[in-house]
Amino acid sequence: MSNPNPQPSFAARGAVDLSALQRPQSPPPGEPGGAPAAGGYVLDLTDENFPQVVQDSATYPVVVLLWIPTDQANSELGTLLGRLADEYAGRFLLGRVDAQAHPQIAAAFRVEGVPTVVAVLQGQPLPLFAGAASEEQVRAVLDQVLAAAEQNGVTGRAPVQGAGSAGATEAGAPEAEPEPELPPLHQEAYDAIETGDYEAAVAAYEKALRQDPKDAMASAGLAQVRLLLRTRDVDLQAVRTAAADAPSDLDAQLAVADTDMLGGKVQDAFDRLLELLPAADADAKERLRVRLVEYFEMVGATDPRVVKARQKLALYLY
Incomplete structure (x- = not known):
């Protein structure tokens, strides 16, 4: 490598x-x-x-x-x-x-x-x-x-480890509880992500949502895979430079917000897009709304950062 x-x-x-x-x-x-x-x-x-x-x-x-x-x-x-x-x-x-x-x-x-x-x-x-x-x-x-x-093509996800066992159970230590099986379409999406086939993962999650529009896990998974797709070939430094050079360029700001989410900088991503809303036109507001809702799906509705961001989003939209 x-x-x-x-x-x-x-x-x-x-x-x-x-x-x-x-x-x-x-x-x-x-x-x-x-x-x-x-x-x-x-x-x-x-x-x-x-x-x-x-x-x-x-x-x-x-x-x-x-x-x-x-x-x-x-x-x-x-x-x-x-x-x-x-x-x-x-x-x-x-x-x-x-x-x-x-x-x-x-x-x-x-x-x-x-x-x-x-x-x-x-x-x-x-x-x-x-x-x-x-x-x-x-x-x-x-x-x-x-x-x-x-x-370098190392894009898989680490598995969850058994609490305290760390994959190498010592003598006398309790075995970790096996993870519950995923629904078939969720497993199909997960397997596709493991191989880097994000398009197939999107298709699987979309099918799951057609079968059950209230499937929160599928909604979150779909948002995550779409994020992976958007950031798959990005140059992180180039994205940040473009956003700094053009603070009013919506595409540039959406791209850098994606890299923030990808790196776990959730609050930075929320704040960046929320700050654009007051001056945005109707089309831009809708694009910002859709992207923020995707982020909310990934983080979870009960997360305090999401609760506050949703309040600000509603304030700016209505």
Whole structure:
């Protein structure tokens, strides 16, 4: 593969030297005050499951956090990354490596200090950053990783992990509950997404909605796949430059709002389009309304950001 080299724009800081590991300062993951337990789109890596995760990086991006879970600064970064992994909903898998418990994995990444974050795409490690980082900085790096993944054809979705089991159930640990089967058309759409056939996924979701117009899962899935279709071949930098150069160009602003949604910047996407509504003509307002409603479908009607945005949308439209 070509080297995407995301090149984060901030310096490493706050890393703990592995040669001088300090005493625990934070509870273990899953306990009050500690980072969340594995599960969702977070996987605790071990010597046993690490090779499979590297192999899976040919299908979907993997972001690896090498850390000391009981160190306070490490725990804070682990909490942030775990929350973002769930927010990005499978666009990448977060793999966490306890550098003390699994020194061979840490050595494979040539890690000298923790926390260190590395992406793995198609089996190739891409160093991202070490030490502390703000949420804004971490989001920017994740967006670069996802853009690089798309350019290299790594567009699959990570599966949901069993809570606490992390795909490698330890002796005595309970097995994760199997995921419920999807309705046939939903499964058809999901399978099409896995292979990158977004047109087929759209067709499957549209058929599901013809059968049941109140199918909320199909509505959300259709909105997500349409977003993937619109952003499949975009140049992220070119889109942002075009939007900055032409703030009144509706197409440019819709395109950059799509990239915001794709990168998990939900509030930015909402605000960008809502700000255009007061000065928009009737046709532009309708286009903005349709796009915002699609975003609302993706995020969910009960999300506080959606509730507030819907109120503003109604105010501007009526």
